[in-house]
Amino acid sequence: MDQPRTDEDQQLVARTQSGEAAAFDQLVVKYTPRLYGLVYNMTSNHEDTNDLLQDVFSKAYKAIRGFRGKSSFYTWIHSIAVNMTLNFLKKRGRRYHLSLDDVDAGVQNDKEFLELTASSSPVREADLSELQKRLNEAMMKLSDEHRAVVTMFHIQGMPHAEISKILSVSEGTVRSRLFYANRQLQNYLDEFRKNPVA
Amino acid sequence: MDESNDNEIGKLLRLKRYEQPAPGYFENFLHEFHRRQRDELLREPLWKICLQRAQDFMFRLNVPALTSYPVAAAAVLVCAAIISLKIYQGPETTTNVAVQNRQTFTAPANVEGEWTLASPVATRVFTAQPIRKFNEIARTHRATTAPPRYVLDSVPVSYETAFRF
Numbered sequence: 001m002d003q004p005r006t007d008e009d010q011q012l013v014a015r016t017q018s019g020e021a022a023a024f025d026q027l028v029v030k031y032t033p034r035l036y037g038l039v040y041n042m043t044s045n046h047e048d049t050n051d052l053l054q055d056v057f058s059k060a061y062k063a064i065r066g067f068r069g070k071s072s073f074y075t076w077i078h079s080i081a082v083n084m085t086l087n088f089l090k091k092r093g094r095r096y097h098l099s100l101d102d103v104d105a106g107v108q109n110d111k112e113f114l115e116l117t118a119s120s121s122p123v124r125e126a127d128l129s130e131l132q133k134r135l136n137e138a139m140m141k142l143s144d145e146h147r148a149v150v151t152m153f154h155i156q157g158m159p160h161a162e163i164s165k166i167l168s169v170s171e172g173t174v175r176s177r178l179f180y181a182n183r184q185l186q187n188y189l190d191e192f193r194k195n196p197v198a
Numbered sequence: 199m200d201e202s203n204d205n206e207i208g209k210l211l212r213l214k215r216y217e218q219p220a221p222g223y224f225e226n227f228l229h230e231f232h233r234r235q236r237d238e239l240l241r242e243p244l245w246k247i248c249l250q251r252a253q254d255f256m257f258r259l260n261v262p263a264l265t266s267y268p269v270a271a272a273a274v275l276v277c278a279a280i281i282s283l284k285i286y287q288g289p290e291t292t293t294n295v296a297v298q299n300r301q302t303f304t305a306p307a308n309v310e311g312e313w314t315l316a317s318p319v320a321t322r323v324f325t326a327q328p329i330r331k332f333n334e335i336a337r338t339h340r341a342t343t344a345p346p347r348y349v350l351d352s353v354p355v356s357y358e359t360a361f362r363f
Contacts, residue, residue, distance in 0.1 A: 019254060025228055032227050041214055054234055101217040112209045135210060154211035182204050
């Protein structure tokens with residue numbers, strides 16, 4: 001997932017800081033799908049994601065006057081989103097229910113999906129909804145911090161360096177969390193591998 | 199546990215990108231954002247809104263960039279000068295007023311002496327003189343010898359034109 005042009009963001013931020021609210025609207029429109037994916041895959045709940053995302057942009061709008069451009073707007077807004085989501089997940093604890101979005105029909109034409117169904121992976125036997133359910137269950141078994149790293153790396157396609165900036169941890173910590181999370185996911189999905197339709 | 203397993207997990211997880219909200223969600227998101235902002239603004243107390251507006255105004259003027267130590271010091275000196283002028287000018291007028299007021303409300307000295315137990319009902323005899331006589335009240339500052347002047351609707355009574363060509 002490519003990082004958006006930062007100079008364009010800088011201009012929009014400067015215009016917002018000078019009082020042009022419409023410029024912030026452009027930033028909202030630009031970053032909503034990306035941040036939605038981030039928050040949704042951390043919460044696995046559409047309604048919570050919607051509320052959180054509204055709060056994220058509201059907080060960003062209030063704080064944007066203090067944004068000095070030491071990091072890119074991309075990193076800054078992602079940091080706000082991740083931190084607010086982690087705080088929310090801590091408060092929510094284990095009282096959650098999955099409220100999943102529908103899988104877009106475009107997945108049927110996805111190259112990787114076709115490869116997975118062609119191989120001897122569990123995807124071949126299981127239908128899409130089952131696969132989605134299992135993946136989300138596996139994700140929810142991870143700790144919040146590990147899920148954040150997995151979401152940003154595997155689903156959002158961010159590089160380690162960017163994730164380390166967003167989380168304000170070292171790249172080594174990011175790699176270590178990712179390694180541990182992959183092992184856990186491997187274990188959770190092993191059962192699904194052995195018995196995909198159970 | 200090898201790299202190929204990690205890759206497979208990565209591929210599986212990337213399929214989650216296809217989990218998308220209902221059509222039109224992203225289009226309506228901005229409207230919802232504006233609606234929530236308005237609601238939030240209505241819930242805020244007035245002083246907070248005023249403070250916010252003031253901060254916005256200061257930010258647009260870029261006050262932090264304009265301010266420096268010499269400017270701040272000069273501003274403090276000017277304020278101090280204005281306040282000291284007010285302090286030194288103020289007390290004279292107030293003491294005059296206070297003295298006048300004290301004279302006005304002074305009670306007669308013999309009032310205390312007019313308490314008596316001889317009367318069946320112990321009452322205080324109020325013989326204090328009126329503070330101002332009615333003649334004084336009726337008197338105005340206008341000189342009595344000067345002829346009265348009349349002003350109609352604040353326009354001087356004159357039929358002469360103001361300009362002659």
